[in-house]
Amino acid sequence: MNPPTEMSSGLAGLPDAVRWYEGMALLPHHFQQATARAEMLAAALLRARDPLHWGLLRLALEQDGTEVTVTAPEAVMPDGLPVVAGPGQRLSIDLARHQPDAEGIWRISLAVAAQTLERRPEPPRYLEHGSVRVADQNPGGADEVISVLRPNLLLVCGHGRGYADAELLPLAQYRRASGVPVDTGYIGPWLRIGTELVLHGRIHALGRKLRSAYAQMADDPVDASRPVARRALLPVLGALVLELDSMCQPGTSHPQVLYGVLARLLGALAAGTGAAVLPTLPRFDYRDLAAGFTPLLDALDRLHAQLAPDFDWAPFRSLGKQEFEIAPPCWAAPRRMWWRS
Secondary structure (H helix, E strand, C coil): CCCCCCCCCCCCCCCCCCCCCCCCCCCHHHHHHHHHHHHHHHHHHHHHHCCCCCEEEECCEEEECCEEEECCCEEECCCCCEEECCCCCCEEEEHHHCCCCCCCEEEEEEECCCCCCCCCCCCCCEEEEEEEEECCCCCCCCCEEEEEEEECCEEEECCCCCCCHHHEEEEEEEEEECCEEEECCCCCCECCCCCCCHHHHHHHHHHHHHHHHHHHHHHCCCCCCCCHHHHHHHHHHHHHHHHHHHHHCCCCCCHHHHHHHHHHHHHHHHHHCCCCCCCCCCCCCCCCHHHHHHHHHHHHHHHHHHHCCCECCCCEEEEECCEEEECCCCCCCCCECCCCC
16 A cells, blocks of 8 residues: 555645657656646646645445445545546445444545556556547547546545545544444535535525524614624624525535635624624534534524524414414513514
């Protein structure tokens, strides 16, 4: 197995350019060197511009006892390699054959050996994938059949046999419960927060609650006795709620961008509720999205409750045109009632 190496955002290790000249004896190695340089250069430039350019695009997991199967991986590996499972390709791992880590967790990752020209990677980075017919784009050209390679996708537990972080894409985590591995709810690095993620639903629900809070605050009569911070919060809250909506609804926003919007919301709500000290921002961990998003969303929920503590919601039913019946909860003290159509 390749010795573990840390993922770098620089250009160190980039293969040298091939010296081409007239009359040279061409070997497959010349083209392998040139191809590897082009591939690694593009990935290195992208990584330097955007370190979090990699992650999952699609994932389907199935579990049968101790066996976990990935049926539809589509992702960009940390080293920039795009990977897609072939038709009907299923990747499986039996957790009964692997020991959990010191925390009692099986950490499953997709592994692809790093690109290297200094040695033959083991397992190989690519596997032969039969032949394909390629059309000659020149007028009058003939089609030819060529052999092709595809990334060698493997499922590993932990770091497998010494894989480096740049060779691993975290997928899922399981913890033993009653003798059976149980999904921990782990959310790995996704390139976008889509509707298939629990996080998307929670962020969308927060946006709806804050939109209602904005409507309530905007309807309050102008009162000089209200704290200045609370009065100043309204335009900031409106702008941030709309920004959150625009990014959350399509389900195409990168987690780091969404995290930044939620962090601005946290600061705005803390200031608007009169906090003397700003809350500590949870650390954003791209390899474990729930670890950063969950405490951040919990803090936003708590501040939202402080923002409009004098409102309670109760269902109502229509009795006819412009006539409604509502069953308010048992309040300990009189509260305002807010009707929303």
